[in-house]
Amino acid sequence: MIGLFRTKLSHDFFHGACDVHCHLLPGVDDGFKTVEASVEALRLLEDHGIERMVLTPHFMKEYAENDRESILAKFEAFKAEAEKACKIELRLAAEYMLDVGFRKHFKQGFLTLDKGGRNVLCETSYMMYEHDAFEMLYEIMLEGYQPVIAHPERYVYASQKDYQNWKDKDYLFQLNLLSLAGAYGGEAVAKAHYMLEKGMYDFVGSDMHNLDNYKRFMPRIKLGRKALDQLGILLENNRKLVS
Numbered sequence: 001m002i003g004l005f006r007t008k009l010s011h012d013f014f015h016g017a018c019d020v021h022c023h024l025l026p027g028v029d030d031g032f033k034t035v036e037a038s039v040e041a042l043r044l045l046e047d048h049g050i051e052r053m054v055l056t057p058h059f060m061k062e063y064a065e066n067d068r069e070s071i072l073a074k075f076e077a078f079k080a081e082a083e084k085a086c087k088i089e090l091r092l093a094a095e096y097m098l099d100v101g102f103r104k105h106f107k108q109g110f111l112t113l114d115k116g117g118r119n120v121l122c123e124t125s126y127m128m129y130e131h132d133a134f135e136m137l138y139e140i141m142l143e144g145y146q147p148v149i150a151h152p153e154r155y156v157y158a159s160q161k162d163y164q165n166w167k168d169k170d171y172l173f174q175l176n177l178l179s180l181a182g183a184y185g186g187e188a189v190a191k192a193h194y195m196l197e198k199g200m201y202d203f204v205g206s207d208m209h210n211l212d213n214y215k216r217f218m219p220r221i222k223l224g225r226k227a228l229d230q231l232g233i234l235l236e237n238n239r240k241l242v243s
């Protein structure tokens with residue numbers, strides 16, 4: 001019954017928007033594989049009116065070769081190519097797994113979502129987390145960083161009590177847009193809609209790894225009035241974060 005009152009996103013919903021989470025930097029993780037594929041995606045996003053993309057490659061033990069210096073160099077090379085094809089402004093940050101390599105990246109200096117160098121996008125694996133994952137967040141907060149938890153709705157181990165506990169610790173939440181359309185299963189759909197309507201999210205990102213998934217699930221997003229208003233607030237938060 002509730003679904004009857006939900007509508008699809010309008011064509012201009014993302015006009016002027018900024019995406020704060022994607023894997024468009026090619027060839028560095030499980031995201032886009034080639035410059036050509038990334039540029040094709042950027043052209044589509046430009047057609048949708050998106051103005052800025054923050055590229056957030058994985059920094060995790062599975063991609064141990066990714067470190068600050070190497071990713072910065074790859075980003076500059078990609079940016080030079082992308083600028084020939086589209087006008088979307090590209091920025092570099094990273095998505096840090098709270099794993100055994102996290103403290104090494106902390107020492108090297110985080111690639112942050114904001115220009116002020118404060119907001120750090122962090123994730124755990126979907127099924128479980130390292131025993132000291134949340135000590136890591138405490139440590140970086142002591143140093144003045146602001147943890148932003150990527151796609152909390154995807155963590156199958158997390159209950160509403162956990163989410164409230166994280167909010168009480170002042171961690172910020174980033175919604176994966178495609179969670180709303182079922183890209184990560186039914187439990188993530190329910191959690192995403194619930195937390196969006198409750199105003200628990202702070203930012204929104206596509207977490208785009210390839211164009212197929214984006215094209216498949218974006219048209220399936222349907223939201224009620226309250227959720228649409230909240231999503232608008234998140235887009236405005238994105239814009240303030242990155243500008």
Ligand SMILES: [Fe+2]
Pocket residue numbers: 021022023095150207
């Ligand atoms: Fe991601």
